[in-house]
Amino acid sequence: MSGYSFGPRLTEKGAIFRLWAPAAQRVDVMLGGQIHQLTPGDDGWFAAEIAGAKSGATYRFRINGKTDVPDPGSRFQPNDIAGLSEVIDHKTYPWRATDWRGRPWEETVLLETHVGTFTPEGTYRAMIDKLDHLVATGITALELMPLADFAGQRNWGYDGVLWYAPDAMFGRPDDLKALIDEAHLRGLMVFLDVVYNHFGPEGNYLGLYAPDFFGGADTPWGSAIDYRLPQVRAYAIENAMAWLRDYRFDGLRLDAVHAIVEQGEIPMLHELSREVGKLAADTGRHIHLVLENDDNRATLLDPATNPPRGKYRAQWNDDYHHAWHVLLTGEDKGYYSDYAQNPLDHIVHALGSGFAYQGQPSAHRAGAERGEPSGELAPAAFVNFLQNHDQIGNRALGDRLETLARPEAIEAALVITLLAPMVPMLFQGEEWGSKVPFPFFCDFEGDLANAVRNGRKKEFASAYEKYGDEIPDPLHESSFQAAFVDWDNRNNASGRKRLALVRELLALRKQHIMPRLAGARFGKAEATGEGLLTATWKMGDGTRLHLMANLSDETVTPAQPISGMKIWGNTDTGVGTPWSVEWRIGDK
Known part of the structure; x- marks a missing residue:
């Protein structure tokens, strides 16, 4: 897949603007105060080359002469999702780490971060100042929560609607490239979390002019994306390629792929992996693809094949987290109920063969069998963690493990997690035992805001009875502000002690585990x-x-x-x- 179907394409004369709008009768591009009609072509595409258009030009599409919409392939939205799209020339950035080809998967130690709360400034550029801390700690890979443009001023990122446009709240595209470039100069990989199972609830206009984009089954977030259509598959696959090629990310973590309805002769997940494998082979780069998959499908995983040829390096191992959480806290509600009877046995299964659930019935899922045998996989097929954004933020108070369990127990779990031959991951601030919460936050308005607020109250009804007003309002800016990483606490007594332990363990991992992991x-x-x-x-x-x-x-x-x-x-x-x-x- 050498080029992109979606988004503007710069030419010697100007730029070609294209939109897949099979349900539209007419499509215009509004550019520089002028209206240019696009020519209808095959398979629902409209296109036109506009002379004089160049990088920095802003535009939007008009459907059937009356409804203005952003470009679903927009590379940047300087004024949020409803504003004008901006043409970006990705070939002009002056990369410095030109010899960077990545690192082998066996050298991966992940730190999951949210750009907006990682620093007081909440920007890509501000993150650069923290990269030396990561290197000194022994982190080898920075993972960013989703960046695709979302509605409003703050969001976890899983409500993105313009998949190709990094949200302007964190900076411009060149600022993101600068972060990645500076990371590479320090030997750090950079991963991105991407969401291909749904669009956010505000700002998605695809249903207006391309209703065939959706169809069939439902997901927890609405109608499933219909990847049977080649144009729809291309939208996701080209998006993955854009992050990897234009921004030089070293890997992607695909969110909740169990909610992707796999239909058609070529399942989207396999095709995406194969296309990424071609890019890795052509460029000589190490590129790593990771899944979140509640179905525990071992057959999708292959950490050793390089480049990937239809499979994925690893999966986030929720079983490992859940079993440890029950052991350390005693909590047994919701999905923790599947691990409550004997959490240590589930930890044993995760350490001894990957998944804890490898086909056994799950009481939390009404007795449905969950998982596939995983013991024949390499340990590096599993990303193990004690905390992540979901497991903190999807709690009523957004409270971290540090507030729920004793330090000596947490430290024992960390010693096992950071030296075991699975790939370890920490969540921002965990390396010094941060107690800063990470509550769910977003910035919707009107009926949607009320629906989100009421949905949280229904989900945590018993918690509201117990904690009342202590539970953060996800729509209030204070919930966002509360999540900012507490960098100063690295220097207090408990922070220094925990950080010293993590640095010691990761140094030992580099010396004794990484060279033996392949x-x-x-x-x-x-x-x-x-x-x-x-x-x-x-x-x-x-x-x-x-x-x-x-x-x-x-x-x-x-x-x-x-x-x-x-x-x-x-x-x-x-x-x-x-x-x-x-x-x-x-x-x-």
């Missing part, structure tokens, strides 16, 4: 009723990685110690004391 395989994991956990993996160089941990408040006596060279332990006498952990690497 070719690593699952081994065996088990636990006793007293909370003693043991696990073993066969690493890529043939050595054995051993873990022993006491995940309880009681002192236990292991039947026998684990063998090999000790690489980390929080006691001098071996595992036995509450929340003690030990890692060793044994002989081949």
